[in-house]
Amino acid sequence: MQSNPTPRPARSRRDLLAGLGAAAAAPLLLGVTARSAPHDGLAHRPVPVGRTVLLRGAALVLTMDPALGSGPLGSVENADVLMRNGAIASVGTALRPPPGASVVDVSGKLVMPGFVDTHTHLWQAAIRGGCTDGDLFGWFERCTDPARGGLTPAGLHSFVRLAALDAVQSGVTTLVDWVDIFAYDLIESYVRALAGTGVRFTYAMFPPGPGAALVMKVKKDLVDPVPLGSFQVATHAARSAQDLNRAHWEAAQDMGVMLNSHVLERPEQRADDPIGVLADIGALGPRLLVNHAIHLTDEEIAALGDHDARAVHCPLSNMRLGSGVMRLSEFRRRGVKVGLGLDGGTNDTSDFQALMKTAIGLQRSRAMDAGVFPQVQDVLRMATLGGAEAIGIADRVGSLTPGKRADVVVIDPAALNFAPRFEWVGQIVFNGRPENIDSVFVDGRPLKFAGRLVDIDTSGVVREAEAAATRLRAAGGFPRALQ
Numbered sequence: 001m002q003s004n005p006t007p008r009p010a011r012s013r014r015d016l017l018a019g020l021g022a023a024a025a026a027p028l029l030l031g032v033t034a035r036s037a038p039h040d041g042l043a044h045r046p047v048p049v050g051r052t053v054l055l056r057g058a059a060l061v062l063t064m065d066p067a068l069g070s071g072p073l074g075s076v077e078n079a080d081v082l083m084r085n086g087a088i089a090s091v092g093t094a095l096r097p098p099p100g101a102s103v104v105d106v107s108g109k110l111v112m113p114g115f116v117d118t119h120t121h122l123w124q125a126a127i128r129g130g131c132t133d134g135d136l137f138g139w140f141e142r143c144t145d146p147a148r149g150g151l152t153p154a155g156l157h158s159f160v161r162l163a164a165l166d167a168v169q170s171g172v173t174t175l176v177d178w179v180d181i182f183a184y185d186l187i188e189s190y191v192r193a194l195a196g197t198g199v200r201f202t203y204a205m206f207p208p209g210p211g212a213a214l215v216m217k218v219k220k221d222l223v224d225p226v227p228l229g230s231f232q233v234a235t236h237a238a239r240s241a242q243d244l245n246r247a248h249w250e251a252a253q254d255m256g257v258m259l260n261s262h263v264l265e266r267p268e269q270r271a272d273d274p275i276g277v278l279a280d281i282g283a284l285g286p287r288l289l290v291n292h293a294i295h296l297t298d299e300e301i302a303a304l305g306d307h308d309a310r311a312v313h314c315p316l317s318n319m320r321l322g323s324g325v326m327r328l329s330e331f332r333r334r335g336v337k338v339g340l341g342l343d344g345g346t347n348d349t350s351d352f353q354a355l356m357k358t359a360i361g362l363q364r365s366r367a368m369d370a371g372v373f374p375q376v377q378d379v380l381r382m383a384t385l386g387g388a389e390a391i392g393i394a395d396r397v398g399s400l401t402p403g404k405r406a407d408v409v410v411i412d413p414a415a416l417n418f419a420p421r422f423e424w425v426g427q428i429v430f431n432g433r434p435e436n437i438d439s440v441f442v443d444g445r446p447l448k449f450a451g452r453l454v455d456i457d458t459s460g461v462v463r464e465a466e467a468a469a470t471r472l473r474a475a476g477g478f479p480r481a482l483q
Helices: 014-028 124-125 136-149 151-168 184-197 213-223 239-255 267-272 276-278 299-305 315-320 327-334 353-365 376-390 424-430 457-476
Strands: 052-062 075-084 087-092 102-105 112-115 115-120 173-178 202-206 229-236 259-263 288-291 310-312 339-342 410-412 439-440 447-449
Touching: 052 410, 052 424, 087 136, 087 315, 112 376, 112 424, 115 151, 115 339, 115 376, 115 439, 124 151, 124 173, 124 457, 151 184, 151 447, 151 457, 173 184, 173 259, 184 202, 184 229, 184 447, 213 229, 213 239, 229 239, 229 439, 239 259, 239 267, 259 276, 259 299, 259 353, 267 424, 276 288, 276 299, 299 327, 310 376, 315 353, 327 339, 327 353, 339 353, 339 376, 339 457, 353 376, 353 424, 376 424
Parallel strands: 052 102, 052 112, 115 173, 173 202, 202 229, 229 259, 259 288, 288 310, 310 339
Antiparallel strands: 052 075, 075 087, 112 410, 410 439, 439 447
8 A cells, every 4th residue: 555655744643633623523613604615606594503403494304213203204294303412302393492592494495314324435536437337346456456556645635525525415414434545644634534524424444454453543543532433343254364354353342343344246256155254253243234235145134134234235336337236125024224325436426315216226127116125215214214223323313313413404395306396205215416405414513504515615625636636647557548
């Protein structure tokens, strides 16, 4: 792994923690005049100030809590949502705003929990649109491997920030980033970029060897100090790497975190016997998250369900690489908790609305049956509470249940692609696009408001990423056609 050849001044651990804390707290510093970055010269609504925000008069609230509203999605019409000190305080009609609360008029709009992206690789924004004629192995050989070898801390920061902000503007409030980058200065830059966006994140680190020193240092010194950060240990389960897989599982157990593995994305990986390996090392259980899981046998799916292991469906990426279609109906029948994942560069953008639509569409195409699982209510649950369940944080996020953290999105249906109203719940999935996401709150803090990312110069973010990508291509390693 190449790191930045330019000498960098040494920083103490105190400097590092102070920087991470400042980045994570940045949304709290917004003043009453704070607005999103200039975009079209128009004035936009002031960003809510303080730790108490009342969303008043939503036409429809989906709480994802059947005990708080009607039906499986917890639907409440003409309702308010009160956020206080970063948590959901109340959902109801005609709520009285507490003293000092910021009141946001959301009349005519929809309110629901933020989306949970349970599997991504943000750094791969560096190679968006690349290797479009390649399968998984062609993608590795021609895109990811050459790009990874040329990353610098500054360039990596630009790519991660770009992709994370793209996810936020699509309504993602929580993401799990699977990362196999090993140089410490690169890891530090990666975590700083995540922390600076204000998104809730899990850094899933692939340790390069059986020793746990680096992975424990990254967790303790980089991730743990970030209030919205959490940690997983990543692995590639395979017979040829069983000893390393075992070491990764032991490290995950020692730290009390989940083990996160790619599993049978392609049929050629059947020889790796990943489910057998995970069973042999004792990892099958609720602290195991498997990604893709396309080419599993009935017995392997049953084993996941019997042990309460969790899974991630990445339909856009799987479609793009021609990898196959996950058998969601069988996973459901076996009781496996499944979330949705954008999967980084092979999704090309962070369009969570397209992800939900594709999760439905591929199953219907495969079964030639419009009634097959998942239906709209199923995929909305997978995108929110189901994703939170899959990564073990449903006690904190995924629904608007009072006491949970205030990760909330506001959707504006008054748009050419969304109107007129027919059946709004279905329209969220089949009509929705990122531009319909009016506002995004994480821990009660606005990251997007009135259609704009808060305090973000989006054109500057794009310029930095373009410059970093130009330097990356110039560094060599890519096939000539990609330079």
